Amino acid sequence: MAGKTLYDKLWDDHLVKQRDDGSALIYIDRQLLHEVTSPQAFEGLRLANRKPWRIDANLATPDHNVPTTDRAKGVEGIVDPVSRIQVETLGKNCDEFGILEFKIMDQRQGIVHVIGPEQGATLPGMTIVCGDSHTSTHGAFGCLAHGIGTSEVEHVLATQCLVQQKMKNMLVTVNGQLGKGVTGKDVVLAIIGKIGTAGGTGHAIEFGGEAIQNLSMEGRMTICNMAIEAGARVGMVAVDGTTIDYVKGRPFSPTGDAWDAAVKYWRTLHSDLDAEFDKVVELDGAEIMPQVSWGTSPEMVADVTGNVPDPAKEEDPIKREGIERALKYMGLQANQAITDIMLDRVFIGSCTNSRIEDLREAASVVQGRKVAKSLKQAMVVPGSGLVKSQAEAEGLDQIFIEAGLEWRDPGCSMCLAMNADKLGQGEHCASTSNRNFEGRQGFGGRTHLVSPAMAAAAAIAGHFVDVRELLN
Amino acid sequence: MRAFTQHQGIVAPMDRSNVDTDMIIPKQFLKSIKRTGFGPNLFDELRYLDEGKPDQDSSQRPLNPDFVLNQPRYKGASVLLARSNFGCGSSREHAPWALDDYGFRVIIAPSFADIFYNNCFKNGLLPIVLEEKIVDKLFQEAEASEGYKLTVDLEAKTVATPSGESFGFDVDDFRRHCLLHGLDDIGVTLEDAELIKSYEDQRRQTAPWLFGAGR
Ligand code: SF4
Numbered sequence: 001m002a003g004k005t006l007y008d009k010l011w012d013d014h015l016v017k018q019r020d021d022g023s024a025l026i027y028i029d030r031q032l033l034h035e036v037t038s039p040q041a042f043e044g045l046r047l048a049n050r051k052p053w054r055i056d057a058n059l060a061t062p063d064h065n066v067p068t069t070d071r072a073k074g075v076e077g078i079v080d081p082v083s084r085i086q087v088e089t090l091g092k093n094c095d096e097f098g099i100l101e102f103k104i105m106d107q108r109q110g111i112v113h114v115i116g117p118e119q120g121a122t123l124p125g126m127t128i129v130c131g132d133s134h135t136s137t138h139g140a141f142g143c144l145a146h147g148i149g150t151s152e153v154e155h156v157l158a159t160q161c162l163v164q165q166k167m168k169n170m171l172v173t174v175n176g177q178l179g180k181g182v183t184g185k186d187v188v189l190a191i192i193g194k195i196g197t198a199g200g201t202g203h204a205i206e207f208g209g210e211a212i213q214n215l216s217m218e219g220r221m222t223i224c225n226m227a228i229e230a231g232a233r234v235g236m237v238a239v240d241g242t243t244i245d246y247v248k249g250r251p252f253s254p255t256g257d258a259w260d261a262a263v264k265y266w267r268t269l270h271s272d273l274d275a276e277f278d279k280v281v282e283l284d285g286a287e288i289m290p291q292v293s294w295g296t297s298p299e300m301v302a303d304v305t306g307n308v309p310d311p312a313k314e315e316d317p318i319k320r321e322g323i324e325r326a327l328k329y330m331g332l333q334a335n336q337a338i339t340d341i342m343l344d345r346v347f348i349g350s351c352t353n354s355r356i357e358d359l360r361e362a363a364s365v366v367q368g369r370k371v372a373k374s375l376k377q378a379m380v381v382p383g384s385g386l387v388k389s390q391a392e393a394e395g396l397d398q399i400f401i402e403a404g405l406e407w408r409d410p411g412c413s414m415c416l417a418m419n420a421d422k423l424g425q426g427e428h429c430a431s432t433s434n435r436n437f438e439g440r441q442g443f444g445g446r447t448h449l450v451s452p453a454m455a456a457a458a459a460i461a462g463h464f465v466d467v468r469e470l471l472n
Numbered sequence: 473m474r475a476f477t478q479h480q481g482i483v484a485p486m487d488r489s490n491v492d493t494d495m496i497i498p499k500q501f502l503k504s505i506k507r508t509g510f511g512p513n514l515f516d517e518l519r520y521l522d523e524g525k526p527d528q529d530s531s532q533r534p535l536n537p538d539f540v541l542n543q544p545r546y547k548g549a550s551v552l553l554a555r556s557n558f559g560c561g562s563s564r565e566h567a568p569w570a571l572d573d574y575g576f577r578v579i580i581a582p583s584f585a586d587i588f589y590n591n592c593f594k595n596g597l598l599p600i601v602l603e604e605k606i607v608d609k610l611f612q613e614a615e616a617s618e619g620y621k622l623t624v625d626l627e628a629k630t631v632a633t634p635s636g637e638s639f640g641f642d643v644d645d646f647r648r649h650c651l652l653h654g655l656d657d658i659g660v661t662l663e664d665a666e667l668i669k670s671y672e673d674q675r676r677q678t679a680p681w682l683f684g685a686g687r
Contacts, residue, residue: 017664022646030682131565149594198560201585231585254681437492443517
């Protein structure tokens with residue numbers, strides 16, 4: 001019999017019941033909650049007169065709606081009354097049911113997918129869910145982490161289980177070494193460019209190979225974060241020394257004997273050598289260039305040295321129409337050089353790229369330089385209060401401010417523009433977030449997905465440039 | 473949950489692939505703490521010419537005449553015919569809530585994004601996967617004849633055209649069972665509460681670090 005994949009192991013370890021009809025009950029170790037997808041779930045519990053199954057498995061924080069300026073006023077500082085009610089509702093629900101919440105004024109507040117790992121609330125081998133599709137981020141720790149809908153949030157609150165069908169196994173291997181200036185973000189954009197936004201649908205993707213193993217946890221999180229952009233609800237990386245070093249000493253991490261026992265188990269969390277995958281994709285890390293998305297879907301990416309595609313050269317009529325529509329929305333010309341795309345704003349942040357390493361990379365590019373005068377705004381939004389204070393301790397905030405970037409308070413911010421941070425109609429933005437859908441960052445806004453280093457370089461130039469030219 | 477057995481309704485063809493959840497219901501409408509009332513903002517950016525804001529009377533807004541749902545012939549449509557990878561993007565259940573609130577009961581496409589597909593079943597909405605060729609044919613027929621209706625039978629797992637042609641579809645047994653009987657998932661799972669408890673007790677022994685930390 002073939003060996004097990006990492007996904008098989010995680011599945012087997014959490015299987016409560018296999019039903020005859022093919023569905024299964026999977027036990028959930030951790031649920032992360034935020035203000036947007038939880039209110040209806042708590043309401044459902046109340047209406048059915050149910051209680052949460054296991055309070056200590058939950059951790060909550062407001063992130064999507066919180067303002068990134070003027071946070072001293074707390075919830076009162078949220079100008080939009082509808083947003084304020086949502087944040088207040090999360091607070092009330094957590095208080096009522098006794099769930100731990102990092103509230104808006106708590107230094108530990110931040111984007112759910114940043115604070116889980118930061119607190120050690122994300123540990124290898126866990127099953128983790130959150131009413132947010134980027135929950136795949138946590139798979140970087142050898143976790144089985146799913147984004148779920150609100151009905152499932154309620155289901156997990158009430159039963160500590162999720163009803164699942166087992167997915168297929170997919171392996172994406174990135175061999176060799178990444179070039180200088182090429183980051184986890186470029187790797188995952190290149191992968192999505194290759195397999196498409198539905199390339200991983202129905203599969204749990206494991207990312208492996210030398211280039212992935214050499215990445216830091218931050219880089220791995222960036223890659224798993226965007227598994228969903230390739231259609232896969234789950235992205236994972238096997239546990240190794242890098243994982244264990246990262247987890248050690250965090251507030252929720254085990255200590256003493258429990259730590260030793262945990263590490264022993266965590267060391268088994270990798271695919272067996274003879275495991276079989278349903279689908280395998282390979283990339284050569286050395287060939288990956290800094291990436292820039294030019295269209296309205298994350299698969300619409302190009303090398304920074306490349307050009308916007310020409311729809312006339314596309315044979316598939318549906319794809320051709322998709323390219324034409326994207327170019328029209330984005331206000332771009334066929335065959336235009338990527339480096340000729342002029343920018344209005346730059347956003348460095350989001351659960352994809354707002355961790356300390358991301359900020360260090362961006363700061364190293366802008367240090368001693370100035371943001372282009374043609375830009376309306378360039379902002380840096382750290383992923384959590386703790387990332388913010390760490391960055392300030394390292395002096396990164398000063399580097400950004402001196403270069404002319406705004407230094408904000410933590411939250412989702414312009415990633416989806418639910419708070420006050422958004423693009424104006426027709427504006428082009430170099431963004432380190434994960435989605436470039438129409439209107440994602442504001443009505444009529446035009447998003448280009450890039451790495452933090454590429455966003456920083458673009459902020460200096462006012463248009464896209466190959467960051468490798470600035471790194472010397 | 474509302475049960476789904478059979479449904480017959482007018483078909484609206486939305487000829488566009490990769491329709492994402494931001495398109496189905498833009499984020500400014502996710503601030504509601506309710507499950508209802510999202511219908512007027514379904515496909516907001518495609519449907520209206522102006523920028524949609526929460527708490528606004530959408531009946532007064534300028535409509536985009538080119539958008540399929542604004543064409544009089546598709547008024548009252550309850551079957552949405554769509555292209556591949558429908559519902560990609562975020563996990564927001566507001567997307568099926570909006571489709572449901574607008575009046576859709578069935579969505580037919582060659583493929584769906586996983587989370588969206590799953591969310592539909594939790595809300596009495598039936599997503600049906602049919603082969604691309606068949607979807608193409610349905611597009612042609614729906615566009616060619618006004619008032620075109622499809623009949624969907626979940627028990628028999630079939631979609632029938634007005635000419636009597638019938639196509640089978642697959643749906644997994646558990647989801648079908650819950651939908652046919654309008655079952656509350658949570659209630660079904662809690663029938664196994666003892667099993668969950670014993671799993672949990674065992675896990676407390678083998679992985680004690682997963683319990684009570686950080687509190
Ligand atoms: S940063 Fe963006 S993608 Fe991440 S959780 Fe927030 S809104 Fe979602």
